[in-house]
Amino acid sequence: MAILDVKNLNLGFNFENGFRQALFDVSFSLEKGKMHSLVGESGCGKTISAMSILRLLPKTAQITSGQIIYNKENLLEIPLKNMQHIRGSKIALIPQDPMTSLNPLFTIGDQLLEVIKIHQGLKGKEALTKAVDALDSVQIPCAKERMKAYPHEFSGGMKQRAIIAMALACNAEILIADEPTTALDVTIQAQIMKLLNEIKNSKNTSILLITHDLALVGENSDYVSVMYAGRIVETAPAKEFFKNPKHPYSIALLRSLPSERGAKLETIQGQPPSLQQNISGCRFHPRCQKCIDICVNEVPRLDNVGINHYSACFRN
Numbered sequence: 001m002a003i004l005d006v007k008n009l010n011l012g013f014n015f016e017n018g019f020r021q022a023l024f025d026v027s028f029s030l031e032k033g034k035m036h037s038l039v040g041e042s043g044c045g046k047t048i049s050a051m052s053i054l055r056l057l058p059k060t061a062q063i064t065s066g067q068i069i070y071n072k073e074n075l076l077e078i079p080l081k082n083m084q085h086i087r088g089s090k091i092a093l094i095p096q097d098p099m100t101s102l103n104p105l106f107t108i109g110d111q112l113l114e115v116i117k118i119h120q121g122l123k124g125k126e127a128l129t130k131a132v133d134a135l136d137s138v139q140i141p142c143a144k145e146r147m148k149a150y151p152h153e154f155s156g157g158m159k160q161r162a163i164i165a166m167a168l169a170c171n172a173e174i175l176i177a178d179e180p181t182t183a184l185d186v187t188i189q190a191q192i193m194k195l196l197n198e199i200k201n202s203k204n205t206s207i208l209l210i211t212h213d214l215a216l217v218g219e220n221s222d223y224v225s226v227m228y229a230g231r232i233v234e235t236a237p238a239k240e241f242f243k244n245p246k247h248p249y250s251i252a253l254l255r256s257l258p259s260e261r262g263a264k265l266e267t268i269q270g271q272p273p274s275l276q277q278n279i280s281g282c283r284f285h286p287r288c289q290k291c292i293d294i295c296v297n298e299v300p301r302l303d304n305v306g307i308n309h310y311s312a313c314f315r316n
Contacts (some may be wrong), residue, residue: 003206009066020275028225037217038262040227046210047280048178055083089119092167096179102151107146108162119170134169140173157188178210181258226250229273246311248288290315
């Protein structure tokens with residue numbers, strides 16, 4: 001059962017020299033209690049797609065069409081004051097850089113209590129108990145004492161745990177984790193992903209994971225959507241995706257992963273297009289080894305190629 005549906009989302013940016021489209025008919029669903037990964041190269045549109053869900057977009061951004069359905073409501077149509085209630089309490093963001101996401105002038109406890117006060121309406125001992133429980137639930141030792149600590153007294157992994165605690169304290173149904181392990185070392189990355197999986201399984205929380213790390217996806221995700229230059233080119237259950245990728249871009253990504261010791265890594269020739277480039281047809285065709293004439297002129301649809309498996313390629 002889908003808790004969130006992004007349907008045919010189109011978005012662009014207004015520049016001095018005109019409007020440039022960045023997202024093209026982006027569609028994907030987030031199932032209740034599942035982790036769905038949005039993957040692709042840097043700049044492909046992963047983060048701006050996630051920020052569209054929260055309606056936290058730069059002033060130059062403009063959504064031209066599409067729907068984002070949550071609890072039978074289109075989030076793109078509700079008043080901003082209603083969105084302020086949904087952010088944090090229903091849909092929470094775990095940002096990319098925990099180092100800069102906490103205010104250095106306030107204690108961890110003060111910031112956590114502020115979130116609880118705003119989104120849960122709790123005060124006093126009730127709020128304090130909720131805050132300590134939240135820190136304890138993300139495995140921060142001596143949670144009550146650490147409430148008095150300032151962000152600089154926390155390691156990167158501890159900061160990320162504190163941010164996750166804020167989302168848990170508000171009982172968010174959906175976590176949007178934007179590259180949540182990028183700034184962390186490998187050992188801490190594994191701990192954070194283990195924590196997110198425990199939250200998903202114990203609380204039936206839905207998680208949208210934004211990442212370029214396919215190894216992370218393979219170990220943790222239930223579903224995968226691959227983005228290229230603003231389009232979803234493939235969506236599938238994670239196990240099926242890694243076993244039987246269909247889109248040439250997906251296949252190329254998986255072939256670029258390290259496999260055997262000493263084996264030569266394959267690369268994807270060329271560069272992703274910039275916003276300023278107008279590319280007709282399939283946006284991957286300039287780099288695709290399977291390109292045929294139709295790819296240059298027509299945009300392939302995201303068609304069914306298996307059970308819950310979709311690919312946007314004329315060669316499928």
